[in-house]
Amino acid sequence: xxxxxxxxxxxxxxxxxxxxxxxxxxxxxxxxxxxxxxxADAPEGQVTVRQILAHTTGLRADTRLDRYRGIGIDLAExxxxxxxxxxxxxxxxxxxxxxxxxxxxxxxxxxxxxxxxATDLWQSLGMTGTTYGPDARxxxxxxxxxxxPGAPRLWGLPHDDNAALLGGVAGHxxxxxxxxDLAAYAAALLRGRADSSPLGRWLTESMVPQAAIEPGLHxxxxxxxxxxxxxxxxxxxxGTSLYLHPATGRxxxxxxxxxxxRQDNRTRLAPLRALALKAITAEP
Numbered sequence: 001x002x003x004x005x006x007x008x009x010x011x012x013x014x015x016x017x018x019x020x021x022x023x024x025x026x027x028x029x030x031x032x033x034x035x036x037x038x039x040a041d042a043p044e045g046q047v048t049v050r051q052i053l054a055h056t057t058g059l060r061a062d063t064r065l066d067r068y069r070g071i072g073i074d075l076a077e078x079x080x081x082x083x084x085x086x087x088x089x090x091x092x093x094x095x096x097x098x099x100x101x102x103x104x105x106x107x108x109x110x111x112x113x114x115x116x117x118a119t120d121l122w123q124s125l126g127m128t129g130t131t132y133g134p135d136a137r138x139x140x141x142x143x144x145x146x147x148x149p150g151a152p153r154l155w156g157l158p159h160d161d162n163a164a165l166l167g168g169v170a171g172h173x174x175x176x177x178x179x180x181d182l183a184a185y186a187a188a189l190l191r192g193r194a195d196s197s198p199l200g201r202w203l204t205e206s207m208v209p210q211a212a213i214e215p216g217l218h219x220x221x222x223x224x225x226x227x228x229x230x231x232x233x234x235x236x237x238x239g240t241s242l243y244l245h246p247a248t249g250r251x252x253x254x255x256x257x258x259x260x261x262r263q264d265n266r267t268r269l270a271p272l273r274a275l276a277l278k279a280i281t282a283e284p
Contacts, residue, residue, distance in 0.1 A: 009173045014114075018102065054210035182255065209225055254272065
């Protein structure tokens with residue numbers, strides 16, 4: 001089955017692609033150093049890629065790209081013109097617009113579309129079933145929710161409204177994948193960590209805590225860190241999760257379309273995700 005990964009896009013596409021571009025991206029330089037068209041006084045031009053990955057940018061939490069319709073200004077500039085709600089680096093606040101901006105940065109520095117960059121990565125890892133949407137309606141594609149009551153269910157289209165507005169290709173959401181491909185991806189990350197490959201070294205760097213989320217949980221670069229930093233994981237709103245435990249070589253992937261039934265899937269999935277975290281952290 002092909003599932004809408006939702007925010008797993010952040011760690012299955014944007015995060016590894018940034019790791020591939022470390023020769024071109026200075027994690028600690030402001031994004032205006034790459035997005036040269038930004039006005040000098042654009043508030044969000046001062047945030048760094050490290051802060052985006054760590055969710056410490058101080059950007060607004062709401063995304064609402066629909067408010068930019070018809071303005072005729074580059075999307076990166078529109079995002080960066082928005083006022084900050086906190087000092088960059090001051091604290092953790094999970095948001096999507098930072099990763100949207102990261103996707104635009106990747107496209108700008110490479111001169112290629114984000115989906116092209118991602119496809120090259122996935123093919124190199126043997127993830128032949130992974131793609132950015134939209135995808136064709138078919139029996140092997142898991143449908144998700146409805147935009148409005150009474151409307152047709154989303155089927156092969158990104159559940160995330162803002163990813164849909166971007167044509168299905170965004171840094172924060174829009175990827176579709178399979179359990180087998182997530183397993184291949186997790187195995188490649190863990191193997192790379194053991195072999196100290198570039199992808200593995202990027203995982204090691206990303207498992208250094210950047211900001212506290214709550215007692216026992218920290219944010220690394222994109223990943224949530226648990227079990228005193230030994231476990232990295234991430235969730236997707238549609239009902240997906242990926243857990244890594246490099247020291248034991250274990251991983252665990254969850255693929256569901258929980259939003260098919262209703263939107264409060266975080267509560268409904270909480271016991272399953274808690275069990276997954278308990279299982280991955282258990283002594284071998």
